[in-house]
Amino acid sequence: MEENGKDSRMTQPDQGQLTVRQRRARLRRLVKELFAERSLVIASNRGPVTFERSASGSLRRRRGTGGVVSAVSAISRYANPVWICSPMSSVDREMAQEAEGQLMDHSTVDYHFRLRFVLTEEEAYDNYYSVVSNPLLWFLQHYMWDAPRTPTFTDETWSAWESYEEVNQAFAEAIAGEVARAGKPAIVMLQDYHLYLCPGALATQLPKGCIVSHFIHIPWPGPDYWMILPPSVREQILSSLSRCDIIGFQSERYALNFMRTCQTLLPHTEVDYDSGTVRWGGKTLIVRHYPISLDTAALRRTSKARSTARHREHLLPRLGEQTIVRVDRIEPSKNIVRGFEAYDLLLERHPEHLGQVRLMAFLVPSRLSIEEYQQYLEEIVVLAQGINLRHGHNGWQPVKLYVGENYHRAVAGMQLYDVLLVNPIIDGMNLVAKEGPVVNERDGV
Numbered sequence: 001m002e003e004n005g006k007d008s009r010m011t012q013p014d015q016g017q018l019t020v021r022q023r024r025a026r027l028r029r030l031v032k033e034l035f036a037e038r039s040l041v042i043a044s045n046r047g048p049v050t051f052e053r054s055a056s057g058s059l060r061r062r063r064g065t066g067g068v069v070s071a072v073s074a075i076s077r078y079a080n081p082v083w084i085c086s087p088m089s090s091v092d093r094e095m096a097q098e099a100e101g102q103l104m105d106h107s108t109v110d111y112h113f114r115l116r117f118v119l120t121e122e123e124a125y126d127n128y129y130s131v132v133s134n135p136l137l138w139f140l141q142h143y144m145w146d147a148p149r150t151p152t153f154t155d156e157t158w159s160a161w162e163s164y165e166e167v168n169q170a171f172a173e174a175i176a177g178e179v180a181r182a183g184k185p186a187i188v189m190l191q192d193y194h195l196y197l198c199p200g201a202l203a204t205q206l207p208k209g210c211i212v213s214h215f216i217h218i219p220w221p222g223p224d225y226w227m228i229l230p231p232s233v234r235e236q237i238l239s240s241l242s243r244c245d246i247i248g249f250q251s252e253r254y255a256l257n258f259m260r261t262c263q264t265l266l267p268h269t270e271v272d273y274d275s276g277t278v279r280w281g282g283k284t285l286i287v288r289h290y291p292i293s294l295d296t297a298a299l300r301r302t303s304k305a306r307s308t309a310r311h312r313e314h315l316l317p318r319l320g321e322q323t324i325v326r327v328d329r330i331e332p333s334k335n336i337v338r339g340f341e342a343y344d345l346l347l348e349r350h351p352e353h354l355g356q357v358r359l360m361a362f363l364v365p366s367r368l369s370i371e372e373y374q375q376y377l378e379e380i381v382v383l384a385q386g387i388n389l390r391h392g393h394n395g396w397q398p399v400k401l402y403v404g405e406n407y408h409r410a411v412a413g414m415q416l417y418d419v420l421l422v423n424p425i426i427d428g429m430n431l432v433a434k435e436g437p438v439v440n441e442r443d444g445v
Helices: 020-034 067-077 090-099 122-141 155-182 198-202 231-241 252-265 296-303 306-318 336-349 371-391 407-415 432-439
Strands: 039-043 049-053 059-063 082-085 104-107 112-117 186-191 211-215 246-249 270-272 277-280 283-289 322-329 357-364 399-403
Touching: 039 067, 039 155, 049 090, 067 112, 067 186, 082 155, 090 112, 122 155, 155 186, 155 198, 186 198, 198 211, 198 231, 231 252, 246 252, 252 270, 252 277, 252 283, 296 407, 296 432, 306 357, 306 407, 322 336, 322 407, 322 432, 336 357, 336 371, 357 371, 357 407, 371 399, 407 432
Parallel strands: 039 082, 039 186, 082 112, 186 211, 211 246, 246 283, 322 357, 357 399
Antiparallel strands: 049 059, 104 112, 270 277, 277 283
């Protein structure tokens, strides 16, 4: 791959032909050396756990959803991180108020964290999350805006941008506070598009010796598409990210797009495609691609859990002779509607599959405070009902729709597929495509 006549290598370290046991031993040794004189702070919008109360009032914790949690959690086996995140539920907010900035221990068989919630005003958080992070940045980075018409920066959008700045500043202050509490330099691992302004805010708050990394879990489009944003907004994002020591992406293409975006849209930037570096404001940023993987040991334990087994027993009588399974967040970029339409077309053109091939969809509600997501859920439900009306007969329904946040049920579904349907329009790294083959018991494809 070339840019300006130069090879863009950005190659990754060669692990050689190491066994799994050797890689784990090497990882433990490297982590031990790395954190001998450093602490570890992880920061993301959504944390590894969220809390709720049962009908009796007892406190229950539930695993955080999303690829960020799945990708990052495994590091707690090798280090002792502080994880800083936003409260997701009303109970989370109660606990954040009671903790008053103190850490809360969170331990399971698989993970151990010390948790800190960043508590901000609800209106500010709503603007930060439901206007700027989603849909503004998410739609941009998934090529989902109708560019001739949207987005439009209104007074409300600019006000929401100020809230995005405010929440990022609150995260930076919490991170700096935890680094100071530890009393030694830290490695700070920032996660995803919610925290683009955090590196800039941290630049003057951290002591010497700290390393700030930022991993972007979603696609990074080319510079032309970033021009949808006002110059001041995109320059604020790019200049902040350039204050990191290292930035990571899911693929080489996204890493190259980032460097091209900086070269095109951030004034006074020097980009070296051979070494994979961006120099701005006297600081050199290392740009790399690190495709995320799974915590397979934890996933296999989940697949053997009693809760998963109960869901599996419930699903078994509902399988078809052949069963198509999909597991998605209810998110337009996941392309769920087209997947359903393809299944509808299959039954229409091949009626011999009626009563034989069933589609089971395990869908997790997402961002329903945003109108586009509400409409997408409604479209999915109406389409599923239509398929069942057109092709159902004698009590048999072709589509079984399971909507809700239930990870064990989704894993049970993946155990039982004959065909796993994964068809996003664009994605950072779709972990379902990796999780399915790990847990599947039916030689599915």
